[in-house]
Every structure is written in C-alpha cells, then in structure tokens.
Amino acid sequence: MSTAINEISQSQSITDEQELLELESKYCSWGDTVHYLDPPKFFERAEGHYLYDREDIPYLDLQMWYSASSFGYGNRRLNEALKNQIDKLPQLACQYLHSEKVELAAAIGRLNESKFGLEGRVHFNVGGAQAIEDSLKIVRNATGKSLVFAFMGGYHGRTLGASAITSSYRYRRRFGHFSDRAHFVPFPYCFRCPYGKKPEDCGLYCVDQFAKNFDTEYNSFWDAKAGESEFSAFYAEPIQATGGYVIPPPEYFPALKKVLDERNILLVDDEIQMGFYRAGKFWAIENFGVEPDIIVFGKALTNGLNPLSGLWAREELISPEVFPPGSTHSTFSSNPLGTAVALEAVRMMQEENYEEITQRKGAYFLAQIRELQRRYPKVIGNTDGMGMALRIEICREDGYEPDRELTDRIFAEGMKGDLDARGRRTGLVLDIGGYYKNVFTLAPCFDMTEEEIDIAVELIEQLIRRCAPARI
Ligand SMILES: Cc1ncc(COP(=O)(O)O)c(C=O)c1O
Numbered sequence: 001m002s003t004a005i006n007e008i009s010q011s012q013s014i015t016d017e018q019e020l021l022e023l024e025s026k027y028c029s030w031g032d033t034v035h036y037l038d039p040p041k042f043f044e045r046a047e048g049h050y051l052y053d054r055e056d057i058p059y060l061d062l063q064m065w066y067s068a069s070s071f072g073y074g075n076r077r078l079n080e081a082l083k084n085q086i087d088k089l090p091q092l093a094c095q096y097l098h099s100e101k102v103e104l105a106a107a108i109g110r111l112n113e114s115k116f117g118l119e120g121r122v123h124f125n126v127g128g129a130q131a132i133e134d135s136l137k138i139v140r141n142a143t144g145k146s147l148v149f150a151f152m153g154g155y156h157g158r159t160l161g162a163s164a165i166t167s168s169y170r171y172r173r174r175f176g177h178f179s180d181r182a183h184f185v186p187f188p189y190c191f192r193c194p195y196g197k198k199p200e201d202c203g204l205y206c207v208d209q210f211a212k213n214f215d216t217e218y219n220s221f222w223d224a225k226a227g228e229s230e231f232s233a234f235y236a237e238p239i240q241a242t243g244g245y246v247i248p249p250p251e252y253f254p255a256l257k258k259v260l261d262e263r264n265i266l267l268v269d270d271e272i273q274m275g276f277y278r279a280g281k282f283w284a285i286e287n288f289g290v291e292p293d294i295i296v297f298g299k300a301l302t303n304g305l306n307p308l309s310g311l312w313a314r315e316e317l318i319s320p321e322v323f324p325p326g327s328t329h330s331t332f333s334s335n336p337l338g339t340a341v342a343l344e345a346v347r348m349m350q351e352e353n354y355e356e357i358t359q360r361k362g363a364y365f366l367a368q369i370r371e372l373q374r375r376y377p378k379v380i381g382n383t384d385g386m387g388m389a390l391r392i393e394i395c396r397e398d399g400y401e402p403d404r405e406l407t408d409r410i411f412a413e414g415m416k417g418d419l420d421a422r423g424r425r426t427g428l429v430l431d432i433g434g435y436y437k438n439v440f441t442l443a444p445c446f447d448m449t450e451e452e453i454d455i456a457v458e459l460i461e462q463l464i465r466r467c468a469p470a471r472i
Helices: 003-011 017-027 076-088 099-116 128-143 160-164 205-212 252-262 284-288 336-351 354-375 404-414 450-467
Strands: 045-047 050-052 058-061 120-125 147-151 183-185 231-236 266-270 294-297 309-314 380-386 389-394 419-421 424-429 439-442
Touching: 058 450, 076 336, 099 120, 099 309, 099 336, 120 128, 128 160, 128 231, 128 266, 128 294, 128 309, 205 252, 231 252, 252 266, 252 284, 354 380, 354 389, 354 450, 389 404, 404 424, 404 439, 404 450, 419 450, 424 450
Parallel strands: 058 424, 147 183, 147 231, 231 266, 266 294
Antiparallel strands: 045 050, 050 058, 120 309, 294 309, 380 389, 389 439, 419 424
16 A cells, blocks of 8 residues: 555544544635634534534534424434435436436425416426526526526525525625626515614515616616516525525515516525425415415425435426426436435425424424513514524624624534533534524424423523623
C-alpha cells in the first residue's frame, strides 16, 4: 500500500472528536450551513425524535431535519420499506419503469383529483431545489415567459434557478447577474406588516397593492392591448418556512388567487417544507381554499430516507404533447429506493388520520408556547402555529424589536446537552429562521405525546431562564 493510501485508510477509523474537527476544518467545504455553530456538533445516532451525540447524550429534536423526518427517525415501517427495496430492486436507470414509481405518481395524482378536482401528472427528482428547477421549466415551456413573482421572505432552494426566486440577496450576491430574478412581493407577515397596517382593519391592503400593478401598462406589469402580463407565475409557500413559519390570514390566498386568475398568472405552490401534514393537512395550501396549478414537494415524502422530490402539474401544463420525453432529467430522479419509501409513506398517510393527529397535537403545543409567551413577554414577542408548524419569535424587552443575539444564545445553549428533562440529562435541537433570524421554527415529530410536548416546553423555558435571566 502506498503511503498516501495508507494515510487515507487510517483516517477512516478516527474517533477523537478534536482530530475530526481539524480534518473537517481543512478538508470539508464550508459552503454549506455547518459552521453556523462553533464548534460544529457531531451526532452519532438517531431514534424517534431524539438525536444522540458521541457521548450518547439525547437531544430532543424540535426541527426534525427541517421537517424532512416528520414521521420519526428510524420509523420502523418506512425503514422496512427501504430495506425490502434494497433486496428487491435497489438500482434502476430512470429510463425504465418500476411499479413503485407508477403507483406513487398515481396515488398523488388521484389525491389531487379528489382534493382539487383537477387532473395532472407527477414528475420526480431528488432534492427540493431540483424540483423547483423542473417547475420553472414547466412554467417557461407552457407560457414562453421567464419572469415570475415570488414573496419577500420566501425560500425555494439554492441552485441558481431556485436562488433567483428566493428573496435573500445574500444567496445571490457572489454568483453574478440573475436576469430572471423574481419580482418579490411583500408576504402578509401581519406581526410585522410591511405596510405598517393592523390585520383587524387593513382590508387586505397588501393584495390591493399587488393588484394595482396591473392597472395600467405604465406600472410595467401588464399590456392591456394584448391582455397579457410579463409575469407567468407566482411562486408561493402557503406558510413561509425559512422565513419563520409565517402564517398568512385565511382571506389572503383566495384574494391573491382572484388577481392571478384575472391576469392569467399560474400559482406554483411550494410544499417542500409544509407538505405532508406539517401544517395539519396533506398540502398546506388546503388550509387556504385555493387550487394551485403546480405543487412542488420533497423532504418528508421519504421521511428523509433516500431523497425524493417532485412536482404535480395540471394536465395542460405537463401532458406529453407539451412537455415531451427528455424535457428534464436527473440520473437519480425516480430512484427505486426513494419511490418505494415514498409509496409506503403515502400509504401510511392515507391509513392513519394525520390530519386529526397533527391538528390536535399542534393545538396542544401552540397553547403551551402561548402560555410561555404570556409568562415571558420580555423575551417572546409572537407565537403562532398551524398543525405542527409552530413559531416562537424572540424579541427585546419591548416584545417587538427582533433579538437575534438572544436567539443565537438560546440555540447554542440547547446544543450543550446539559438541560434537565425531568431528571434526565438532555439537549434541545432548535432551528432558527425568520426575516431577522430571531424565530424558532418548530417542526416536531408527529409521534410526540402530550407529555413529551410538555417536556419540550419545559426545556425551552430552562433555556430562556438561563439565557435571559434579567428579563424573567
Ligand atoms: C419551502 C422550501 N422550498 C425549497 C427548499 C429547497 O429544498 P432542498 O433543500 O431539498 O433543495 C426548501 C428547503 O428547505 C424549502 O423549505
């Protein structure tokens, strides 16, 4: 064995954490999100809604891989589906068919027929951003236009195409000119209304403002003679995920959809984070009573096992006549391990009453964090939730100014792994989102019991008391 190979094989058995961190620091790209915590944290195993570190200390996870593992780490039924597929048909080029792909597409297609009364087809890919790319192709192909609307605070992924419709300039700054950058529209983030209005009496001012863009051709959006907009679609997360689990008022989407229909603009519903019951319904958009033209999904479809994403589009946008073979493709797009787990997950979602489960447990959790807000008004400025997507917005003493610094401290303190869960040493895994990076976006595991929710809230309270002793 040459010296170089010898060194590589030796590096495979390193157990010392400090040594691993040094290697990571030298050999791993820092381009991902790992270095948000210093030093970055290692985990060794996962079970249910706990992650275990290298000393086997459990960390209660309230973010579940950004909602990709909603059904619990190591979910027996889904793991079994993966294992069976590994023994049966683990690999297959996507140019051939396998039954799981077809059954999965049919299950999602039929579900949408029953929910929206619309016929459509499903196209698979691997990651969320890739499915967003596919949806952009479908929109461009069907309309011949490349400009779209998207929301301020929206997040659709970090490929170049997805970055162009994601609001943060931070994600684009280093990467040149984005000629197809979306036109970003204010989201109804009523706690911090971009127009300074109050939801009680605003009369959906934000929708009116959007609609006004089409009043005359000189507003730059609309050619009245041709009856055409320069924009083809509106990309929307029904509940903003990375934006801080921001829930719009119930009247918002119906009013927006009316404007879009009048102007012949497609509605693309990004369900990558909120789909599959995170927000109490199979699709989060079902909470708002509008029918999308395209739905993009990913994450929890396979419970975070072999990745699979995809989109559903109305038949006239995706039929083989308009979107023929070869229009888009990835080697791994409908990989058999992913489709097998996803098929089992969709069957599980149809057999179990996840609507009832997520709405009941979510309401219980929300009541607890509202109580926490009542007790700590100088720390928590806003709480909200829909299904098991919940938000805690950390603010300064006035209950409004965002307190990013305290949010970071609470997050880091949870990662120390020395909280007291009724006598058991535990850590707490939280995720930070929000326009000001001051929101804990909670995506708890659907299997949590009420008692476990109580414990989770006790742990959050311990963190508040440790990190903001002067404000309690
Ligand atoms: C709403 C939404 N869209 C798109 C994406 C991108 O998905 P992926 O990270 O799998 O590319 C995410 C990821 O967090 C998301 O939350």
